[in-house]
């Protein structure tokens with residue numbers, strides 16, 4: 001299929017960024033629908049030549065390739081309420097799910113697939129930002145029949161790196177995405193809590209915290225994980241490690257187990273000889289109290 005009419009069902013965070021990015025790359029985003037007419041109408045208004053539809057069926061009737069970009073919990077229900085035909089390619093963008101949740105469409109002759117960008121689209125506010133977020137991002141692609149080739153081409157057009165994830169690895173794959181993104185933000189929350197304990201607000205602390213986090217991410221991307229590790233574990237400094245643990249146990253007890261867990265991972269990443277005396281001493285300090 002050369003220039004299929006594309007439909008988006010679910011005008012939320014990803015649906016919006018995907019539609020903007022597809023449009024910016026010259027794809028034919030024809031129709032958008034969503035749970036609420038307001039979301040669909042607002043997104044369609046951003047996309048020249050695109051209209052909004054009042055139901056998933058109307059969106060499907062007006063398109064060849066349909067991206068279901070609802071929350072994971074609604075994908076099977078949306079796919080199940082539409083009459084599909086063999087002309088359709090039907091996709092979900094969930095990281096955790098296999099193609100099983102689209103079986104109702106497959107039973108009606110549609111080609112089914114998934115297109116999961118390993119990227120966050122939170123806070124995307126423009127077409128340019130949407131294009132940037134997709135460019136260089138990994139995308140897990142799966143599709144049957146003609147859809148497989150279509151998705152590989154689409155990923156290339158958007159500048160994404162295609163990855164293939166086995167069905168049995170899907171949950172692990174998605175858990176890794178959450179660790180890379182949501183839990184990174186959770187780690188930032190922990191750091192902010194530590195500053196609050198020192199009497200500094202989040203607003204005041206973020207300009208101090210953000211540069212070191214950004215530099216570390218840049219180091220990881222260019223130099224790898226082991227070269228980017230810093231701190232007392234890497235320096236073999238048991239005295240400082242002990243003082244950190246004492247302070248956390250005394251003032252932010254709930255955070256001490258997380259510190260220990262991450263410090264153990266640092267040790268595993270750098271210890272070429274885990275049985276060396278230094279590594280054993282540090283590991284001893286990191287044992288649960």
Ligand SMILES: NC(=O)c1ccc[n+]([C@@H]2O[C@H](COP(=O)([O-])OP(=O)(O)OC[C@H]3O[C@@H](n4cnc5c(N)ncnc54)[C@H](OP(=O)(O)O)[C@@H]3O)[C@@H](O)[C@H]2O)c1
Nearest residue numbers: 010011012013014034035036039069070074093094120121
């Ligand atoms: N957010 C990301 O950065 C990201 C990244 C990669 C993959 N994903 C995947 O993308 C999918 C969507 O996630 P999201 O974060 O974009 O969710 P979201 O921001 O909550 O948006 C979901 C949209 O779906 C609409 N919707 C909900 N139930 C619906 C239904 N029954 N029928 C039609 N539309 C419905 C909502 O509509 P209304 O606004 O009309 O109420 C909402 O706009 C998920 O599979 C997620 O795993 C998201």
